[in-house]
Amino acid sequence: MKFNSRRATALVALTLAASTALTACGGGDGDGGSGDSAETITFLPKNLGNPYFDASSTGGEDAVKAFGGTFEEVGPTNATPDAQVPFINTAAQQGVGALVISANDPTALGDALEEARDAGVKVVTFDSDVDAEYRDLFVNQATAEGIAEAQVDLVAEQIGGEGEVAILSAAANATNQNAWIDLMEEYAASEYPDIDIVETVYGDDDDQTSFDKTAALLQSHPDLKGIISPTTVGIAAAARYLSTSQYKGQVALTGLGTPNQMREYLEDGTVTAFALWNPEELGYLAAYAAHALVEGDITGEEGDTFEAGDLGEYTVGANGEVVLGEPTVFTVDNVGDFDF
Template identity: 65%
Template structure:
């Protein structure tokens, strides 16, 4: 399926659910414009946009950058991706500073912390840089717009729905998250905890642990092993991070727990396909990170040319994705999570 298909075609192809996704990454050449990572660039138009994911080398962000580059080409914009090797707020600051110094028109950033980046972002905005967050937000006062893949409630509910189905509505579960200060994942976890406490359908499900793999493959793998050793009655794991769910699936697939401990969360079809096909994972969810990057780029362009100011009720066209409206707190919503399973996973390629 085309990664950048329109919302209409996604609905038609996926039974009325818009496909969404969350990813990090990019090129890792040595032409760094700041920090300890790298950069890549394309285009040459009057509109200049820099994209700063949480870190490079993450397949999720590789896909979002592909979408952003596609939109930049359609807009005739000069586009570059930069980023650190590690997912920490300190590692992003130097890149934000460089964007301000270079006088870029817009910065698109997935924030590693909701508050720690605000001083640097304020400096960039003072230099007339429009700042659009995507995937993971800052404090709303720090940026112009946030491109949200889905609501926290929607993502939390979907993951609980999937794990409840897979464990028969009862038993111990754990969460394998990214970093302890990841804005988006903390919001999802808070919502899951609230729904577990308030929804009678989940009265027999107990969340016994939340651990952090820091979006590092080996650490996430090790944390999966530790969860299973520390909680011998564990029935299921939710991993709301593409790195974590793949690492956990890899551990489970070659262990005695395969088929006994359920795993779900947020992943990409290509990274999870083998684990769905071998029975390690029954289902998981995600949105289309390519569409997320694509939408963020069109939103940045609309801010720069004055089509929108970021106020609630503003609307703009986002190429083949159609028209979007700015909601409360300067948030633009891409859509709803999509569930992947053995019946449909081969219909997608990203």
């Protein structure tokens, strides 16, 4: 894992102010922890089998091995809040040190997370947050405003700043997706008055559902000029549909994707550019934040600082938020430099 990728690609990044995984992986011995349940860091992504979360868990496991804890990943196959609750309850019963979760709903997980915290489990959200009262820290990939604006800027550049655009999101109750969509709509209305966001549809972070929703969008909106998909599952499914359709090269597609998923679609001209932070680094940072909480080095208060291994020092911001940094815009010219 190369943790200098974010820094090494800063010159090509678009500046931003702004989902078959492992079931359980044991960490090795090290100098940073005892390896008992108090040093167990449990990752709970939105769903298993999602390349984005495979990558974030790889980073999390690398971090946990580095500080000498025990790593495990658990989770549902479907990205719903109800499916995450049993895993939260189990983590509380086992008395793990910390639970690192990408939430499928901002409030529905609250009772379960409160019980886990009452049992002494530190709760760190990453990628998708819950209401702040239910967790100790939120490790954010970038600011919501920056993520939203970047995606609108990318599609606007590709369609000449005018025309109909649709959004293919993940689940209808996904915290991060909804925040980005609201901001995309506001930003487009302000900065690109000739762009009309005609519809938002939800693929539920399922490949086939997202593929079918793409087809339906193109049928419902024959004048559609662009699609924004702020989800790695959605953008890959949409690209797969477009790549063999009459719309290839006619309908622009951008959003948030991983290089390994999207490389072929950049190379064949289906997609021109998309953005993402490094999900391995996001998982790595979340694991170190959890470790700092478990060790008592931080409490999650604004101004707390902690060391995140190869990523360096981070500071907790307002509302218990830690921001990873600036994502990268991927094009055919630089996608070969990345492997995640």
